[in-house]
Amino acid sequence: MDFLIGTGFFIVIGILIASVFLHFVPIGLWISALAADVHVGIFTLIGMRMRRVPPAKIVMPLIKANKAGLDVNVNQLEAHYLAGGNVDKVVDALIASQRAQIVLPFERSAAIDLAGRDVLEAVQMSVNPKVIETPVVSAVAKNGIELKIKARVTVRANIDRLVGGAGEPTIIARVGEGIVTTVGSSEKHTDVLESPDDISKTVLGKGLDAGTAFEILSIDIADVDVGRNIGAQLQTDQAEADKRIAQAKAEERRAMAVAKEQEMKAYTQEMEAKVVEAQAEVPHAMAEAFKAGNLGVMDYYNMMNIQSDTEMRKAVSQAGKSKKNIPVQK
Numbered sequence: 001m002d003f004l005i006g007t008g009f010f011i012v013i014g015i016l017i018a019s020v021f022l023h024f025v026p027i028g029l030w031i032s033a034l035a036a037d038v039h040v041g042i043f044t045l046i047g048m049r050m051r052r053v054p055p056a057k058i059v060m061p062l063i064k065a066n067k068a069g070l071d072v073n074v075n076q077l078e079a080h081y082l083a084g085g086n087v088d089k090v091v092d093a094l095i096a097s098q099r100a101q102i103v104l105p106f107e108r109s110a111a112i113d114l115a116g117r118d119v120l121e122a123v124q125m126s127v128n129p130k131v132i133e134t135p136v137v138s139a140v141a142k143n144g145i146e147l148k149i150k151a152r153v154t155v156r157a158n159i160d161r162l163v164g165g166a167g168e169p170t171i172i173a174r175v176g177e178g179i180v181t182t183v184g185s186s187e188k189h190t191d192v193l194e195s196p197d198d199i200s201k202t203v204l205g206k207g208l209d210a211g212t213a214f215e216i217l218s219i220d221i222a223d224v225d226v227g228r229n230i231g232a233q234l235q236t237d238q239a240e241a242d243k244r245i246a247q248a249k250a251e252e253r254r255a256m257a258v259a260k261e262q263e264m265k266a267y268t269q270e271m272e273a274k275v276v277e278a279q280a281e282v283p284h285a286m287a288e289a290f291k292a293g294n295l296g297v298m299d300y301y302n303m304m305n306i307q308s309d310t311e312m313r314k315a316v317s318q319a320g321k322s323k324k325n326i327p328v329q330k
Contacts, residue, residue, distance in 0.1 A: 036063040040074060053078055061091040068095045072106055085113045093119040097159075100127045104159060112162045117213070125157035129217055132168055137176045138227065139183035144234070146227030147189055149179050149199070155214035165213030175219060178203035189226065196221040 033040045040059060048055045058077045065072040072091070081087050090109050097104035102123065112119040132153045140146050153175055158165065182202045186192050192199065200219045209216040286300070 033059055033063060036066060038063050038066045044074060048078065051078075051082070053081055057081060057087055061087045065091045065094065068098065070094055070098065070106075076106060076110075080110045080113070083110075083114060085110055089113065089118070089120050093123045096120065096123045096127075102126055102159065108159070108163075112159075115163050117162055119162075122157040122159065122162055122213075125155075126159060129154050129156040131155075132171060133222070134172050134175055137179045139180040140230045141183055141186045141189040141192065143188045144230050145189035146230050147183055147192055148223075148225040148227050149183070149196075149221060150223040151175055151179065151200075152220045152222050154217040154220070155209070156217055158209075158213055158215045161211075162213045166211055167213060170212055171208065171214060171216070174206075174208040175203060178206055178208060193224060193226075196224055 038059070040062070045055045045059075048058060058074060058081060062072065062074060062077055070091070072094070077087050077091075080090060090106070090113050093109050093113075094104060094106060097109075100123065104123065109119050112122065132155060134151045134153065137149045137151070138146060139149060153171060155168075155171060179199055182199045183189075183192055199221055204216065204219050290300075
């Protein structure tokens with residue numbers, strides 16, 4: 001019984017040791033590499049485990065590259081993986097570029113991948129150009145008519161400028177700017193509607209792909225729609241603004257006139273008050289004159305006659321004016 005227990009214990013220990021050994025020594029991958037005529041040492045695979053590099057992510061792309069005839073070694077792939085790159089996608093891009101007869105060294109492919117760009121997609125775009133559709137671009141001709149234009153830009157990836165080159169948003173922005181400039185230099189919007197290909201020729205001749213990761217092959221105008229009459233709207237807005245300014249100035253003048261009228265009324269009332277005050281002083285002055293002997297009774301009667309005659313003349317003149325204003329009945 002003790003013999004069986006001891007034997008079982010050694011069997012379990014042996015299984016554990018074998019499991020640990022097979023984990024650190026991927027025998028299956030080593031055999032697959034030998035079968036594909038790829039020489040990878042067993043200690044190299046163990047070193048990958050120690051460096052926390054999954055051996056399958058290095059050995060399988062290496063087998064693929066060897067079968068495609070690429071000159072790639074283990075250290076290059078492992079270094080690219082440790083730098084945070086996608087080893088399998090880089091190898092696929094190298095194979096695709098070799099089949100398309102595009103010169104793409106491993107260092108450049110790895111740099112493109114580490115820069116955050118899809119290197120395989122870039123190679124595929126070099127072979128099969130991509131069509132970028134711009135959003136609707138609003139442009140105004142010299143006669144004030146708005147045109148809404150949509151364009152399709154056919155681009156091909158430029159492998160040499162993928163690292164550090166601008167992306168699709170820059171291409172779209174530059175094409176939109178070129179459309180606005182071309183339409184804005186047209187005398188009439190009908191000129192653009194008659195020959196929209198002039199926009200493509202003008203924009204394409206500006207070299208919009210400079211400094212980008214793409215090469216523009218063609219720019220095609222997909223749709224042109226007539227929008228608002230911006231010129232007429234601006235003139236209407238300007239006329240409305242001028243009217244408001246004139247109204248404000250007229251209101252200012254009216255306010256000044258009202259203030260002047262109020263000032264004159266106040267002055268008139270002040271003068272009338274002074275006249276009333278002066279008239280109130282007349283009886284006192286006459287009384288003082290009587291007392292001093294400077295004014296006699298006959299002088300007083302003469303003055304009253306003159307005053308009565310003046311009031312009568314005034315009443316007669318007012319009656320004559322009122323008769324002129326009475327309409328004649330037929």
